[in-house]
Amino acid sequence: MHVGPVTIMPGASREVDESYMEPRDLDPECMPEADETKDPGIVIADMLDGTIPEIGSALPSLDNETLDALENTEKKGQDRTGVSAAIAAERLSRADSAKQAEEYAELVAPMETEELQTELGTVTDEGLKGIIEAEIEKRNANG
Secondary structure: OEEOOEEOOOOOOOOOOHHHOOHHHHOHHHOOOHHHOOOHHHHHHHHHOOOHHHHHHHHHHOOHHHHHHHHHHHHHOOOOHHHHHHHHHHHHHHHHHHHHHHHHHHHHOOOOHHHHHHHHHHOOOHHHHHHHHHHHHHHHHHO
16 A cells, blocks of 8 residues: 555555545545545545455446556556456456357347247346347337
């Protein structure tokens, strides 16, 4: 962790001059509630204060833009290999999901509307349901 020009190693404690501290670190009342702020900088800073497993478990909840910002901030800061690996794994997972969704959309496109309705009743994945519903809506709009 870096506080001003001072580096504090994980598990260590150290006294740091208050002039280097952020106001939110000095007075907890200055810190807005999590739901009151949408500033990705605060979210990223808070996340990067966590452990690698904590950061990795939070990655799926981030949008792509915030994930990019998190990666850039981490590289400029501690540049931990575990965080970089977790981000890479999340990107791979998202790419796989997007590819699977694309393949599924190609699979359902030639189906008859009745087949789509049947498929909609059997699919449990919300993302796949959305693909089927979009195809049905497209057909209804086109008449």
